[in-house]
Amino acid sequence: MAAPAVSPVRPAAASPEEGGRFTALRAVPPWVGGIVGVVVIVAVWWIASLTLYQGSGAIPTPPSVVGKFFDAGQWSATLNNAGGTVGSAALGYLWGNLVAIVLAVIVLLVPPLEALANQIAVVSYCIPLVAIGPVIVIVAGRDAPSGASVVLAAMSCFFTTTVGCLLGLRAAPRTSIDLIRAYGGSTWTALRKVQLFSALPSLFAALKIAAPAAFLGAILAEYLGSGGDSTLGRAVIAAQSQSDAPQLWYLALVSGIISGLGFVMVGLVAKLVTPWTTGADVPAGAR
Amino acid sequence: MTGTHLDRHAGSRSSTTDPRAEARAATGINIQGLEKVFSMGRRSVQALASTNLGTTQNSFLSLLGPSGCGKSTILRILAGLETPTAGTALINGRSTWEIQRDHQLGIAFQEAALLPWRTVASNIRLPLEVAGITPEPGLIDDLVSLVGLSGFEKAKPGQLSGGMRQRVAIARCLAVQPTVMLLDEPFGALDDMTRQRLNVELLRIWTERPATTLMVTHGIAEAVFLSDVVAVMSPRPGRIAEVVEIDLPRPRLPELQRTPEFHEYVDRLSEILFGRGGAPADAH
Ligand SMILES: Nc1ncnc2c1ncn2[C@@H]1O[C@H](COP(=O)(O)OP(=O)(O)OP(=O)(O)O)[C@@H](O)[C@H]1O
Ligand SMILES: [Mg+2]
Numbered sequence: 109m110a111a112p113a114v115s116p117v118r119p120a121a122a123s124p125e126e127g128g129r130f131t132a133l134r135a136v137p138p139w140v141g142g143i144v145g146v147v148v149i150v151a152v153w154w155i156a157s158l159t160l161y162q163g164s165g166a167i168p169t170p171p172s173v174v175g176k177f178f179d180a181g182q183w184s185a186t187l188n189n190a191g192g193t194v195g196s197a198a199l200g201y202l203w204g205n206l207v208a209i210v211l212a213v214i215v216l217l218v219p220p221l222e223a224l225a226n227q228i229a230v231v232s233y234c235i236p237l238v239a240i241g242p243v244i245v246i247v248a249g250r251d252a253p254s255g256a257s258v259v260l261a262a263m264s265c266f267f268t269t270t271v272g273c274l275l276g277l278r279a280a281p282r283t284s285i286d287l288i289r290a291y292g293g294s295t296w297t298a299l300r301k302v303q304l305f306s307a308l309p310s311l312f313a314a315l316k317i318a319a320p321a322a323f324l325g326a327i328l329a330e331y332l333g334s335g336g337d338s339t340l341g342r343a344v345i346a347a348q349s350q351s352d353a354p355q356l357w358y359l360a361l362v363s364g365i366i367s368g369l370g371f372v373m374v375g376l377v378a379k380l381v382t383p384w385t386t387g388a389d390v391p392a393g394a395r
Numbered sequence: 396m397t398g399t400h401l402d403r404h405a406g407s408r409s410s411t412t413d414p415r416a417e418a419r420a421a422t423g424i425n426i427q428g429l430e431k432v433f434s435m436g437r438r439s440v441q442a443l444a445s446t447n448l449g450t451t452q453n454s455f456l457s458l459l460g461p462s463g464c465g466k467s468t469i470l471r472i473l474a475g476l477e478t479p480t481a482g483t484a485l486i487n488g489r490s491t492w493e494i495q496r497d498h499q500l501g502i503a504f505q506e507a508a509l510l511p512w513r514t515v516a517s518n519i520r521l522p523l524e525v526a527g528i529t530p531e532p533g534l535i536d537d538l539v540s541l542v543g544l545s546g547f548e549k550a551k552p553g554q555l556s557g558g559m560r561q562r563v564a565i566a567r568c569l570a571v572q573p574t575v576m577l578l579d580e581p582f583g584a585l586d587d588m589t590r591q592r593l594n595v596e597l598l599r600i601w602t603e604r605p606a607t608t609l610m611v612t613h614g615i616a617e618a619v620f621l622s623d624v625v626a627v628m629s630p631r632p633g634r635i636a637e638v639v640e641i642d643l644p645r646p647r648l649p650e651l652q653r654t655p656e657f658h659e660y661v662d663r664l665s666e667i668l669f670g671r672g673g674a675p676a677d678a679h
Contacts, residue, residue: 281506281508283506283508284510286471286504286508287502287504287508287521288521288525289475289476290474290495290500290502291498291502291526291571292475292495292525292526297525301510301524302510305510305512306510382512383512384553
C-alpha cells in the first residue's frame with residue numbers, strides 16, 4: 109500500500125540562469141507555497157509567451173489574462189461558476205473523507221476486514237477517473253445534475269484519506285494503549301482516548317492533499333458533462349470550443365488558486381487542531 | 396511489612412490445605428506455576444518456564460535478570476496485558492481482573508507514555524477517566540506536588556525533560572490510589588543522577604502510600620536500596636533463580652548506600668547475576 113506524499117509542494121527549483129532571481133523566494137514561509145508557486149509559473153509563462161508560439165497565440169501574454177481578473181463582468185461570472193464547482197467539491201470532500209475515516213476506524217476495530225478495505229481503496233485509486241467519469245455522469249443523469257461531480261470529488265480523496273487515517277490510527281505508541289488496557293479500558297476506550305488523537309497529524313496530512321484532489325475531481329466531472337450550466341468545468345468547455353486561449357489560461361489560473369487555497373486552509377486548521385505536533389506553545393511552568 | 400514468603404518448588408506446597416484458601420492467605424504477590432509461551436506463526440518462544448514467587452502485602456519486590464529473561468512478561472501478566480499459558484498470578488489474594496475492576500492497580504513503564512496533547516494534570520487524570528471516577532478536588536494538585544512538579548500542571552509533555560516526564564508517569568500511576576503498583580524499569584531511560592534522585596523520591600512516596608509493588612529493573616543497587624525482596628531470574632526460558640530478602644532497616648536514606656551491609660547485598664546479587672568474578676556491567 110503506497111503511503112501518500114505528505115509534504116506541501118514547494119515551488120520547483122529554478123534553473124541555473126534564473127537561480128539568482130528566485131533564491132529569495134525560498135525564505136518565504138511555507139504557507140504561501142501555493143501562492144508563490146502560481147507566481148513562479150506566471151514569471152516563466154511571461155517569458156514563454158514572448159518567445160514561443162507567437163503565430164498561433166496559444167500562449168497569451170500575462171496581461172491579457174490577468175486583465176480578466178479586473179474585469180467586473182468576468183468576475184461575477186467566474187464567482188458564479190466557481191461557486192458551483194466548489195460546492196460540489198466540498199460536498200464530495202466531506203463524503204469521501206467521512207466514508208474513508210469510518211472505513212479506517214472499522215478496519216482498526218475489526219482487523220479481518222483489512223484486506224477487503226485495502227481492495228476497495230486500491231480499486232478506487234487505480235480506476236482512472238476520466239474512464240469512470242462518463243459512466244457516473246450517465247448514472248447520475250438529470251435527476252442529480254451535480255451528482256457525478258460530488259461522486260468524483262469523493263472518489264478523488266477517498267484513497268489518500270483511508271491510507272492516512274489508518275497509518276495515523278496505527279501510529280499510536282503501544283505503551284499508551286497498554287496503559288489504557290492496564291487501567292481496565294476497552295479497545296474502544298483506547299481508540300477514543302489515544303488513537304483518535306494520535307491519528308490527527310497523519311489524517312490532516314492526507315486531508316490537505318485531499319482538498320485539491322476533490323476540486324480536481326469535481327472539475328473533471330463537469331468537463332465530462334456533469335453539473336449545471338454555471339460551473340468552472342462548463343466554462344472550460346465553452347472557452348475551449350471558441351479556442352479562447354486567454355480565457356482558458358484565466359480559468360486554469362483561477363482553478364489553481366482555489367485548489368491552493370483549499371490546501372492552505374486545511375493546513376491552517378491542522379495547525380489549530382494539532383498544536384502538539386508543532387512543539388511548545390506555552391512556556392513551561394508559566395502560570 | 397518486610398516478611399516474605401517464597402516457594403520455589405511447586406510440588407512442595409502443603410497438600411493438606413485447600414489451595415484456594417492458601418492462595419488467598421498468602422497476600423502480596425503470589426505467582427504459582429506461571430508459564431508463558433509466545434507463538435508467532437509456527438515458531439514459539441517460551442518466555443517463562445514454571446515460575447513461582449510470593450511476597451507479603453505492601454512489600455516492595457524487585458525483579459532482576461538478563462535482558463529477555465521474561466521480567467516484563469511477568470509484569471504484563473500481572474497487569475492483565477498478557478494471558479498466561481499456565482499457572483496463576485494473584486495480588487493481595489485477588490486476580491488481576493478483580494484488581495482492575497476495583498481500580499486498585501497503578502502502572503508505569505520505561506517510556507513515560509504521556510499523551511502529548513494533554514497537559515501534565517490531564518495526563519495524571521487519565522487513569523481516573525478510564526475508570527470513570529471523578530477525582531476528589533485537590534487530588535491532582537496533591538499528586539503534582541508529591542512528585543515535585545508544582546507549577547507545571549498546565550505544561551505539555553513536549554515542554555518537559557525526561558526526568559520530569561517520568562515523574563508525571565509516577566504521579567499518574569498513583570492517581571487511582573493503588574494498592575498494587577507495577578513498575579517496568581520506570582527510570583531505565585534516565586541518567587544515573589536523575590535516576591538516583593527519583594529512586595529516593597519513589598521510596599518516600601511508597602512509604603507514605605504503601606502498596607504491594609513489583610518493580611522490574613536492571614540496576615542492582617537500586618533494587619537493593621528500594622526492595623524488601625529481590626528476585627533474580629535466569630536466562631530464557633525465564634525462571635526465578637534466587638530470591639534475596641533485603642534485611643536493611645527502614646526508613647532508608649541515601650546514606651544507606653555507603654554502608655558495608657548495603658554493598659554486601661549488591662555484591663551477592665552481582666554474584667548471582669554474573670557469577671563469581673564477573674564484572675557487573677550495569678551495577679552502580
Ligand atoms: N509479544 C511478544 N511476542 C513474542 N515474543 C515475545 C513477546 N513479548 C516478549 N517476547 C519474548 O519473550 C521473552 C521475554 O521477554 P520480556 O520482555 O519479558 O523480557 P525482559 O526480561 O523484560 O527483557 P528486558 O530486560 O530486555 O526488558 C523474550 O525472548 C521476548 O523475545
Ligand atoms: Mg522488559
